Amino acid sequence: xxxxxxxxxxxxxxxxxxxxxxxxxxxxxxxxxxxxxxxxxxxxxxxxxxxxxxxxxxxxxxxxxxxxxxxxxxxxxxxxxxxxxxxxxxxxxxxxxxxxxxxxxxxxxxxxxxxxxxxxxxxxxxxxxxxxxxxxxxxxxxxxxxxxxxxxxxxxxxxxxxxxxxxxxxxxxxxxxxxxxxxxxxxxxxxxxxxxxxxxxxxxxxxxxxxxxxxxxxxxxxxxxxxxxxxxxxxxxxxxxxxxxxxxxxxxxxxxxxxxxxxxxxxxxx
Amino acid sequence: xxxxxxxxxxxxxxxxxxxxxxxxxxxxxxxxxxxxxxxxxxxxxxxxxxxxxxxxxxxxxxxxxxxxxxxxxxxxxxxxxxxxxxxxxxxxxxxxxxxxxxxxxxxxxxxxxxxxxxxxxxxxxxxxxxxxxxxxxxxxxxxxxxxxxxxxxxxxxxxxxxxxxxxxxxxxxxxxxxxxxxxxxxxxxxxxxxxxxxxxxxxxxxxxxxxxxxxxxxxxxxxxxxxxxxxxxxxxxxxxxxxxxxxxxxxxxxxxxxxxxxxxxxxxxxxxxxxxxxxxxxxxxxxxxxxxxxxxxxxxxxxxxxxxxxxxxxxxxxxxxxxxxxxxxxxxxxxxxxxxxxxxx
Numbered sequence: 001x002x003x004x005x006x007x008x009x010x011x012x013x014x015x016x017x018x019x020x021x022x023x024x025x026x027x028x029x030x031x032x033x034x035x036x037x038x039x040x041x042x043x044x045x046x047x048x049x050x051x052x053x054x055x056x057x058x059x060x061x062x063x064x065x066x067x068x069x070x071x072x073x074x075x076x077x078x079x080x081x082x083x084x085x086x087x088x089x090x091x092x093x094x095x096x097x098x099x100x101x102x103x104x105x106x107x108x109x110x111x112x113x114x115x116x117x118x119x120x121x122x123x124x125x126x127x128x129x130x131x132x133x134x135x136x137x138x139x140x141x142x143x144x145x146x147x148x149x150x151x152x153x154x155x156x157x158x159x160x161x162x163x164x165x166x167x168x169x170x171x172x173x174x175x176x177x178x179x180x181x182x183x184x185x186x187x188x189x190x191x192x193x194x195x196x197x198x199x200x201x202x203x204x205x206x207x208x209x210x211x212x213x214x215x216x217x218x219x220x221x222x223x224x225x226x227x228x229x230x231x232x233x234x235x236x237x238x239x240x241x242x243x244x245x246x247x248x249x250x251x252x253x254x255x256x257x258x259x260x261x262x263x264x265x266x267x268x269x270x
Numbered sequence: 271x272x273x274x275x276x277x278x279x280x281x282x283x284x285x286x287x288x289x290x291x292x293x294x295x296x297x298x299x300x301x302x303x304x305x306x307x308x309x310x311x312x313x314x315x316x317x318x319x320x321x322x323x324x325x326x327x328x329x330x331x332x333x334x335x336x337x338x339x340x341x342x343x344x345x346x347x348x349x350x351x352x353x354x355x356x357x358x359x360x361x362x363x364x365x366x367x368x369x370x371x372x373x374x375x376x377x378x379x380x381x382x383x384x385x386x387x388x389x390x391x392x393x394x395x396x397x398x399x400x401x402x403x404x405x406x407x408x409x410x411x412x413x414x415x416x417x418x419x420x421x422x423x424x425x426x427x428x429x430x431x432x433x434x435x436x437x438x439x440x441x442x443x444x445x446x447x448x449x450x451x452x453x454x455x456x457x458x459x460x461x462x463x464x465x466x467x468x469x470x471x472x473x474x475x476x477x478x479x480x481x482x483x484x485x486x487x488x489x490x491x492x493x494x495x496x497x498x499x500x501x502x503x504x505x506x507x508x509x510x511x512x513x514x515x516x517x518x519x520x521x522x523x524x525x526x527x528x529x530x531x532x533x534x535x536x537x538x539x540x541x542x543x544x545x546x547x548x549x550x551x552x553x554x555x556x557x558x559x560x561x562x563x564x565x566x567x568x569x570x571x572x573x574x575x576x577x578x579x580x581x582x583x584x585x586x587x588x589x590x591x592x593x594x595x596x597x598x599x600x601x602x603x604x605x606x607x608x609x610x611x612x613x614x615x
Contacts, residue, residue, distance in 0.1 A: 046614045112427065113488045134473045134489075217432040217474025220614055232607060234338070 020247075023240035030237045037241035047225065047242070051249075054222045057136065057211075058204040061143045062151075065200050066193065068144070069151035073192075076152075077159040084156075091152045099146060103213040106142040107133060110214075134216030142210050147203055151196040158192025159185075191261050198257050202250050222246050294535040295324035300352040301522075302329030308555035309352075316551070317542040323535055333357065337527060341366040346527040349536040350543075352393050355594040358525035362389030363598070368526040368533065375541040381562055384591055390523035391544050392561030394552060397519050397580035397589060398436035401485060401500040401512035402492040412492055414516050415444035419463070421470050426491030428467070429484050432474035434609040435597065436518040437464070439590055440494060443516050449590035457605045461612055474613065485510050497580050498557040517589040519580055521561060553579050 027037050041047045076087040094102065109115050110133035117129040132138055162185060170180035208223040215221075220228075222242060229239040254263065298314065300306045306329050318325045330336055333353040340346040341361075351357075361367035367389045372379040378391040385392040400418055402411050403426075412424045418440070430437055439452055441463040447456075472490055475481045481495040486503045500512045524543060526536045542548070549560035550570035559581030560566070566576055566583060576582045580589070596602050 044611070046611045049614045111487060111489050131472070212476065213480075216472065217476065217613065228610065232610070234334070 023236060024244050026235075026237045027241040027244055028237075030235060034237075037237050038245075040238070041241050041245055046220075050220050050222050050225050051245075053136075053220065054205055057140060057143070057207075057219075057221065058201050060140050061147060061204045062197050062201045064140070064144045065148050065151040066197060069148055069155055069196065070193070073152050073155035073159055076156050088152070088156065091149050094145065095149055099209050100213075102146060103142055103210050106138065106145070106214060110138050110141070133214050136215070136219050138214040138216075139211045139219050142214050143204055143207055146210065147200045150199040150203060154195040154199065155189065155192040158189050158195070162188045194257065194261050198253065202253060205246060205250060293322065293324055294532065295326060296349040296530075296532045296535050296539050297326045297328060297347060298350045298352070298539070299328045299330060299333060299348050301331055301333075305556060305558070308552060308558075312551035312555050313543055313548045316548055317539060317545075321535075321538055321542055323539065325539070334361075337361055337366055341528050344529070346529055347531065348527050349530040349532050350524055350526055350539060352522050352524055355387070355390060355392070355521050355523040355592075356598050358390035358523045359387055359594050360598045361525065362387070366528050368528055368530065370526070370540075371537070374537050375544075377541050377544045377546070377562065380564065381544070385521075385561065385563065387523070387595070390525040391540065392521045393524045393544065394561050395519055395521045395559035395579075395581035397497045397514065397517040398431070398440070398494050399497050399500065399512040399514060399517040399580075400440075400492065401495045401510060403485065403488060403490075404509040404511055405488065406491040411511065411513075413513050415440045416446070418492060418494075419444040419467050421467075424492070427472040427489070428470055429473040429475055429481065429490040429493035430467075430471055431481070431494055432476050432613065434606050436494065436520065436592065438605060439518045439592070440516070441467075443590065449516060449588075452590055453593040453596045454599075454601060455596065455605065457601070457608065460605075461608065464612065501557050501578070514580065514585045515588050517580065517585075518592055519586060519589045520592045521594075523561070 028034065030037075072087065072091060076084040076091075079087070107114070111117070112129045112131075114132070116132060117126075120126045121129065132141075166184050166188070167180050170184045171177070175183065206223050207221060208227070211219045211221045212224060223246075226239045226242050226246075229242060230236065232238070257263075300309060306327070310327070314325050314327070317323075328348065333351050334357045336348075337351065337353075337357065340348060358367055362369065369388050370378070370390070372386075375391070378386055381391060400412060400415065404411070406426050407424070412418055412420075417424055418428065430440075438455055438457065438460040441460040442452055442455060443449060444467075445459060445463045473480075473484055473493075475484060475493070478496055478499050481493060482499045482503050484490045484493060485495065485500065486506070486508045495512070497512060497514075497517070500510060504510050524540050526533065526540065530536050544562045546560075546562055546564040546568050547570060549562040550565035550568045552558060552560055552565075553571060553575065557578070559579040560571075561581070563581065563583065563586075565571065571579070577585070579585065597606070
């Protein structure tokens with residue numbers, strides 16, 4: 001068994017553990033030990049603002065993805081097999097388009113001369129074009145679109161395992177469909193909700209291209225600080241300190257979540 | 271048969287390699303794309319022919335980290351680099367770039383002092399200009415940074431570059447500082463003026479391509495952009511224009527890596543590359559101005575073409591020449607760091 005696993009372990013060691021370790025080392029060592037990079041991260045406003053904005057955006061994206069994704073997963077779970085395959089394919093389809101292409105597609109839809117604004121003006125709904133992109137709003141819309149499958153798939157996997165008999169049992173005891181949903185189905189789907197939310201939230205924390213292209217320069221998420229610090233300070237330490245703090249945040253989230261639900265469920269969707 | 275052919279090919283390559291080694295050669299690095307292509311035709315091939323040397327080319331979008339690593343390793347493989355002038359100065363101060371002996375570079379010595387430094391000579395010019403949509407402004411277009419800041423007289427959506435270079439200069443000119451009296455920049459005053467326009471900026475662009483797209487799609491009505499980007503969009507039929515008035519003239523320069531493997535040949539090439547005739551050929555292939563102003567006296571560039579170029583003397587006179595010496599000074603570096611907190615407030 002070990003012999004079979006060892007190539008994969010070696011790849012992980014060589015391509016993930018060593019580079020990340022090397023970056024972490026650089027954040028504290030530059031011509032001698034230094035905590036300067038961390039002092040900057042914890043004392044200068046801009047870092048605090050970026051981390052706060054990143055968490056706000058991630059939270060908004062997670063909530064919207066849950067509100068949009070839950071009904072989709074519920075529908076896919078309750079229709080016959082053929083239909084559920086179609087629904088899930090539609091959810092996964094955009095996956096095969098590059099993030100970059102999708103960001104530009106949103107630009108074409110949302111900008112001042114874009115499809116949506118032109119339609120709204122044609123229908124006389126608005127006089128002036130709305131500012132739909134080059135701000136946090138546009139960033140959130142495009143990010144939700146990209147991350148939605150990560151919400152729908154764990155939800156669907158969990159819902160699949162809820163026995164249909166339970167709902168029938170609820171109904172036979174005289175509960176209305178709403179009540180059976182609220183008291184039986186919803187609580188049983190909560191592990192899926194938690195798994196989906198964790199995936200979306202954590203992935204969103206590291207988003208780079210979407211806020212860079214659709215944020216108008218003002219939406220500075222943490223990953224953008226990482227790249228900017230390389231340019232500004234001409235050494236990796238300043239950037240990797242930011243990355244290390246973000247990584248610790250992610251690990252803390254996983255740790256917190258793992259107390260409620262096994263990590264296998266989030267990552268492996270068992 | 272195929273194997274034999276391969277060996278023959280290998281042999282030829284090896285022989286060719288030795289022959290080139292016997293002759294003098296250098297490795298020249300620029301930023302690639304249409305820009306490096308234009309240089310190859312206008313400057314690199316003619317220089318190689320005239321000097322009888324081989325010029326090996328390499329390209330990289332941002333040479334600075336590579337310069338640091340190569341010289342840091344003690345065995346650089348590049349000789350001459352074409353990079354934003356600030357990198358040459360910064361590199362010179364940090365011992366990464368050779369100090370130039372101008373007695374061996376007569377073409378460089380003949381250039382005005384503002385066009386060279388102890389470590390570098392100007393190679394080509396571009397400009398950060400005020401551009402606008404002719405649809406929004408069919409007449410009475412904005413013509414100065416004061417106009418750009420005047421949101422009442424010139425209503426419309428605006429974009430600026432998400433970078434302090436040229437943007438601080440524009441803010442000071444909008445505040446009434448003369449183009450030739452900018453340096454040392456009054457950073458506090460510049461940021462104060464920028465706070466004024468900030469609520470009216472729709473996009474802070476990060477790449478040249480993005481600035482072109484904003485103008486092309488009508489996403490903004492006026493913006494600061496590089497002259498070559500605006501003229502490219504105009505050539506494709508978009509109703510856009512720009513003015514050189516109060517543009518910020520920027521340059522890339524040639525410099526030589528400290529401990530370059532072919533130092534003597536590199537110096538010879540550097541002199542040849544800023545030869546007025548080669549330099550005059552560059553704008554025939556791309557919308558950048560020659561780094562050597564003497565190129566305009568060669569009659570290679572026709573008058574109507576010259577009038578389109580950022581470094582043409584009459585155009586240059588309307589603009590501010592960026593001081594890379596100031597930007598690479600401690601005050602300049604502090605201003606660069608301050609930009610981040612300005613953007614996120």
